[in-house]
Amino acid sequence: MPSQNFYLCYMQTVIIGSGNVAHHLAKAFVENNIPLKQIFGRNEAALKAISDDTKIPFSTSKLKEADLYLICVNDQSIKEVSLMIKNPEALVAHTSGSLPKDILKGNYRKASFYPLQTFSKTKNLDYSKIPFFIEAENESDQNILEALARKISANVMASNHEQRKYVHMTAVFACNFVNHLFAKAKEISDSQAIPFDYFLPLIDETVEKIHHIDPKSAQTGPAVRNDSRVLLLHEELLQEEHLKIYRAMNESIKKMYQLT
């Protein structure tokens, strides 16, 4: 689509926000030679760090005119920030997984530009693999934002608010909850002075497997074996939160394999 590429080359884009999403999106733009006009936000130190990293100018006081504004602030602040944009010719997109595009309250064209990844400031990421979920008000904006995302990543998908909520929720299960299980597992191994590092090969293999096998088929462990001896033995060792999770997960595993 040459017209979009042409447009993308001349499109003036501003990122609003100074957190992890803003930082990584700015880096992804720079790495893929997509021009960025400004990074705008409140936290001067954080903006300066992004600017040092990307050579994009920043401001805490004067938001520049642009064709596209990407709002990369936390969910609670999107509405307020969206009111700062006064250009009716602009296209404005937020990057939240859980909010509709109508959370944006200004008089302009609205969109959602949702990158699915867990961003932490310190880590380098391969942006080419990050899925982007895009929703705009009209086909032209949809095409432009998809083309922009495709300059960064190979995984770009149109998706409405309803679908995005499920994307976000799937990520909560597959990422946030998984990390919490790692934290609980580490509490158990720490309690016995067993190095948690010993479990990393097992964890790596668990994840490697599901790149090739449906996780439902890859399930192992006492619950799917319906091994009540081990399940009881573990329950005797566990307390409170660990026990609650242990029971909830085992019950769910048994239900999935119709063992109850």
Next chain:
Amino acid sequence: MPSQNFYLCYMQTVIIGSGNVAHHLAKAFVENNIPLKQIFGRNEAALKAISDDTKIPFSTSKLKEADLYLICVNDQSIKEVSLMIKNPEALVAHTSGSLPKDILKGNYRKASFYPLQTFSKTKNLDYSKIPFFIEAENESDQNILEALARKISANVMASNHEQRKYVHMTAVFACNFVNHLFAKAKEISDSQAIPFDYFLPLIDETVEKIHHIDPKSAQTGPAVRNDSRVLLLHEELLQEEHLKIYRAMNESIKKMYQLT
């Protein structure tokens, strides 16, 4: 320890069992040039597959005399199998994470030789990273089994039955439960025709992170942000098992970060 290496070279070892643990241990032995005398079991087809893979002779009828027997059968069968070994000079080790060495019922020296990994038949594994947890009746046997495990892996640790139970339980949290969360996550994404593959980069990153950061510090998501709007929105979309897990995990995350 030259005497142990000397002994290991001449030690005659038999693996009993024909499942995934037997198959992978046999492969680990062969890859590290550790002699194996026989693989013994009931399932002829499975034994033949291991034998084809490793060139170790197998039998379903006649258990050969050996210095060391490694019992790689499921927990329920260990006791019965252990009674087949009649050599009072033998050292016999089981490979279970949840049973004491005294589950072995014959008149011989007893031990536990527990490799911590999730074994599936079809996958090649890097055995050098697999942690082995070793317990024997006396120092000499302990040294021999640790030396044997160190020929396969860099991560070898002495551990008694009590500690092994916690190792196993940690693995259940960090591997079995994590895989179940992947399965539940896939149910959610499947329900919306969102490719589960889109979540693999996120999952990979989640796991990559905890190689460098304590999982407790790496936690992200609505619960640790105490974002009640998103938590409620997700609860409205979820049903039954998904909802139970969603609530149990979020409650546990909030407790870990003292948000309740």
